[in-house]
Amino acid sequence: MNQHLTPQEISQCVCGEISGAAESHARECPACRAEIQRLSSALRQFRGAVHEWSRLEGGDGAPAGWSPAQPRSFRLPLMRWAAAAALLALVTAAPLYRSARQRQVAAQAARAARADALLLQQVDFEISRAVPVPMEPLVTLISQSDSQSTASQGKTK
Amino acid sequence: MEQVSTPASVAEPVELPVRELDDFDSVVRQYWPRVFRFALVSLRDRDAAQSVAQDCFLRAWRSRQLFRGDSALATWLMRIAVNLVRDHARNRRLRFWSRAQASMDLAAASRWLSDGRASAEECALRRERIQAVWEAAQALPQRQRTVFLLRFVEEMDLLEIAAATGLAEGTVKTHLFRALETVRQRFGGTP
Numbered sequence: 001m002n003q004h005l006t007p008q009e010i011s012q013c014v015c016g017e018i019s020g021a022a023e024s025h026a027r028e029c030p031a032c033r034a035e036i037q038r039l040s041s042a043l044r045q046f047r048g049a050v051h052e053w054s055r056l057e058g059g060d061g062a063p064a065g066w067s068p069a070q071p072r073s074f075r076l077p078l079m080r081w082a083a084a085a086a087l088l089a090l091v092t093a094a095p096l097y098r099s100a101r102q103r104q105v106a107a108q109a110a111r112a113a114r115a116d117a118l119l120l121q122q123v124d125f126e127i128s129r130a131v132p133v134p135m136e137p138l139v140t141l142i143s144q145s146d147s148q149s150t151a152s153q154g155k156t157k
Numbered sequence: 158m159e160q161v162s163t164p165a166s167v168a169e170p171v172e173l174p175v176r177e178l179d180d181f182d183s184v185v186r187q188y189w190p191r192v193f194r195f196a197l198v199s200l201r202d203r204d205a206a207q208s209v210a211q212d213c214f215l216r217a218w219r220s221r222q223l224f225r226g227d228s229a230l231a232t233w234l235m236r237i238a239v240n241l242v243r244d245h246a247r248n249r250r251l252r253f254w255s256r257a258q259a260s261m262d263l264a265a266a267s268r269w270l271s272d273g274r275a276s277a278e279e280c281a282l283r284r285e286r287i288q289a290v291w292e293a294a295q296a297l298p299q300r301q302r303t304v305f306l307l308r309f310v311e312e313m314d315l316l317e318i319a320a321a322t323g324l325a326e327g328t329v330k331t332h333l334f335r336a337l338e339t340v341r342q343r344f345g346g347t348p
Contacts, residue, residue, distance in 0.1 A: 007338050007341065008334055008338070010337075010341065011333070011334040011337035011338055011341070012334065014337060015308070015315075015333060015334075015337070017315075017330070038344070039337070039340070039341055039344065041286075042286040042287070042289070042290055042340075042344065043290065043309045043340075045283050045286055045287050045290075046286070046287050046290040046291065046294075046309065046310075047309055047310050047312070049287045049291075050194065050198050050310050051194065051310075053197070053198075054190065054193060054194035054197050054198070055190075057193075057197060057203045057206070058203070058207075059189070059190050059193035059194055059197060059206070059210075060189075060190055061185075061186060061189050061190070062185050062186075062189050062210070062211070062214070063207070066211065067181075067182060067185065068181060068185065068211075068214045068215045068217070068218035068219075069181065069218065
């Protein structure tokens with residue numbers, strides 16, 4: 001057999017499923033032998049890497065405490081349910097929080113308005129005074145003396 | 158031909174007699190790595206692989222009375238695993254929130270490849286080859302990929318694969334050779 005192996009024959013060789021002339025060609029032809037070895041070697045390395053990857057991912061054994069005879073571990077579904085419940089709670093709580101926050105802001109605004117009104121009242125009261133506070137006794141005195149003089153004038157008349 | 162040793166932790170399990178199915182904890186201990194590994198490399202999702210492995214052993218435990226030993230216990234378990242992986246992959250396609258699929262941890266694989274004897278160039282070459290096989294395997298149609306992984310990761314023979322997948326032996330061969338050809342082309346191989 002002078003021709004090189006076909007792709008199918010190389011695959012058969014790698015799987016150990018070849019016989020006859022193709023097998024003897026694979027033994028004698030350096031190019032075909034190298035091709036088979038290259039593919040076989042890559043597949044062995046792939047297998048080793050997958051085994052190592054699986055081991056690193058914790059595939060050496062079942063999770064601690066898990067047994068098919070026991071009720072099934074619902075770790076994953078439980079985690080998903082917990083995540084869904086948290087999301088639902090968030091979605092429900094958001095409008096409630098917003099409404100509570102709005103009420104709080106409104107109450108603050110009302111308190112501020114009341115304080116402003118009180119302040120304005122005080123300002124108005126201060127402005128409406130006829131004389132400053134220190135002069136008020138004098139005004140009282142004047143008003144008393146005025147009333148006394150008016151009374152005496154009435155008597156003399 | 159270079160020799161790549163298989164890690165001791167992944168040594169092939171010893172086949173248990175049928176009556177040993179009664180000691181199911183031993184069955185789980187012995188075959189869990191194999192079932193988990195097949196699910197992991199097929200689904201590329203650790204959590205999904207764990208879920209499939211749990212389901213596989215749960216189903217096997219529930220129907221252990223039906224197992225008559227017509228096939229090897231490992232083959233029977235792998236058949237359950239193959240069906241679960243197929244169902245899981247099918248369901249995942251329907252999920253719009255399907256999570257991103259993980260890639261093989263090549264950094265971890267690299268640690269395994271650095272066996273102390275290989276040079277840095279050799280390690281890089283091996284890593285490239287592994288990556289090429291991994292990518293080619295992911296691109297395969299589902300049946301071809303299953304057959305390919307059972308043959309080259311789990312080292313099952315054609316009859317075992319036929320029993321695990323429910324395919325005829327000839328069909329298994331066809332899928333396997335096509336898958337290998339795809340991988341070989343990925344390598345830029347020439348006959």
